Amino acid sequence: MTSLNLQATTSLQATLSPRLQRAVRLLQMSSQDFAQVVRAALDTNPFLESEEAVSPADSADQDAVPEPAVAEPGEGWGVDGVNRMRNTESDGGFFETLTAATSLASHLMGQLNVMPLPERDRVLAAVVVESLDDDGYLRTPLEELADALYLVPEPEPDEWLIALRRVQALDPAGVGARSVAECLELQLPAIADPAARTMARGILRNHLHVLAARDMRSLARHIGADQAAVEAACAAIRRLDPHPGWRFSQGSVQYVTPDVIVKKRRGRWTATLNEAVIPRLRLNRSYIELFQQHRNAQHAELGAHLQDARWTVRNVEQRFSTILSVAQAILKRQEHFLAYGPMAMKPLCLREIAQEVGVHESTVSRVTNNKFMATPCGVFELKYFFSRGLGTASGGECSPTAIRGLIREIVAGEPSARPLSDVEIARQLDSQGLRVARRTVTKYRQLLRIEPAERRRGHMACRPTATPPQGDSYGFE
Structure with a gap:
């Protein structure tokens, strides 16, 4: 016989209040998204107002590093410099010259x-x-x-x-294709030489992968034609456009606005908040006093607005204070990167910065996401400075960023007639005390957009960058 029993248990479970959950979401936002939230709060909350420009006396010391200490609620936060739209007499003429892009x-x-x-x-x-x-x-x-x-x-x-x-059949040629080969074949009428056009069609239909490998000798053997003619046909193919729709792309250019600016002052690297990303807002004291004088049970909604306004000001203060503290802690550990470049990057984990700043690792993770630091070496996302350490022969550690920098230097110094394979690059790294597997070298080389050795033979390697390779699998950019 089945019996039903009721049993009561007690357990502890950590939960975040709705306000704290919102604070966490705001902390991990990019500066652009956070600015939109602040603007929305200014538009909807009567107890918030935008600060006027600071007086000249307040901005006299341009070289002073702002203190990371939190300002008192209601005193405002930030400095002048936030991007604003100004209505000038010339604005109308400028916008009249703009034309809408055709999709x-x-x-x-x-x-x-x-x-x-x-x-x-x-x-x-x-x-x-x-x-x-x-x-x-x-x-x-x-x-x-x-x-x-x-x-x-x-x-x-x-x-x-x-x-x-x-x-x-419409313009531009190549639209409506279902593959790269079909796209390029639709553009073959642009090749004036009939013989080259016929050879190019055969290459696209039957030997596309050989074309991608750039092995002209093997391709000529497969086709049974002179190598010079094959090279001319392949050159004509590479002048075609594998992305005919790109010229009509309406994708907006995404600009990165740094949250922190790094400069060297008096021989020391210092981090300051970017004035342009700090919203200027404060509590509206006049409305607060008026509300407090006539406060009653019928104004509960206004009371909620006041609490939300105070919380918003405190959140702005805390957000930028934490960003600056984390940036300064990163800068303290990665000074050699600024002086000597990627090869001097040190391994760094979230725990080190969390202990330095006095926050949880998850907070550091949120702060470093979608936040950028402008340095003399370029603009980098804060999480770029974090990487696990790879062991060296001496028992120390080296960051993957430094190893990628070494691979870049090794490839740049190789003879063009005999480029180094990934195995040979791994051996050179090993001779410098860095034990890196061949497959790891291959992964880092691909991240740097460096072609394999067989494709680098006889010509300069493509310029390596810090972004993953783009384009299709047939080598067309």
Whole structure:
């Protein structure tokens, strides 16, 4: 017989209050997102106001490092310099000179609309146009496009194929392709030499991977043609555009605004907050006094606004105080990076900075995310300075950033006629006391956008950067 028993247990569980949860979210925001939140608070909370510009006396000492101490609530936070939109007499003329960018879809539809097509064919072609991605490719199978519209009778597969061919015939050449090879083949009429055009078509259809490897000798052997002619055909292919939609891209340029600025003063590296990212707000004392004089139970909503306003000011203070403290602690440990570059980067973990600042590791993680530091070496995200240490032969540690810097130097100094393989690079690192596996060298080389040894032979290696490789798998940028 089954029995039912009730049992009571006691347990402790840490939970965050809604206000603390919001503070955590605001702390990990970028400066741009945080500024939007502050502007929204200024627009909706009557007890908050934007500070006027500081007096000249307050900004006389331009070289002084602001103290990280928290200001008193209501006294305001920040310094003058926040970006503002100014209405000037010349603004109207400037905006009148701007033209709206034409999207790829609008450009293609403009061509379709002047073609003498039946309405059904125009609709099918329009569906194909709207299904193109930013590169100008059709990534969606034709049989799935029918889900995007309702036509009676339902379009046949041949109708979709005709609509696709019609779009592929539009300008720019290459749009509507379903692969890199098809995109380039659609652009082959731009090659004036018929023989080179025919050879290029055969290469794209049958030997694309050999083309990507840039092995002209092997490619000539496969085709059975003269190597010089093969090289000329490949050169013509590489002049084609594998991303025809990019010229119509409307993606906005994302600019990074540093939160912290690093300068060397009197022989020491110092970090200061960027004035442009610090919102200037304070409590509106007049409204607070008026509210307190007429406070009653009917004004509960205004009381909540007042509490929220005080919390917002304190949160702004705490946010920038913590950012500056973390930045100063990072700077203290990575001074050699500023003096000597990436090869002098030291291993650094969140725990070290957390103990220095007196906060939890999770707080340091949130502070270093989407926060940037401007240095004489460039602008870096704060988390860029953190990396685990790799053991050395002497028993010490070296950061992956330093190893990547060494790999860059080794490749830059190699003979172009005999580039070093990843195994040889690993051996050179080992001779310097750095035991790095070959697969790790390969990973770091790819992060630096350095081509393999067989592709670097006979020409200069592509300039390495700190970003992962972009483009497609066939070597077209």
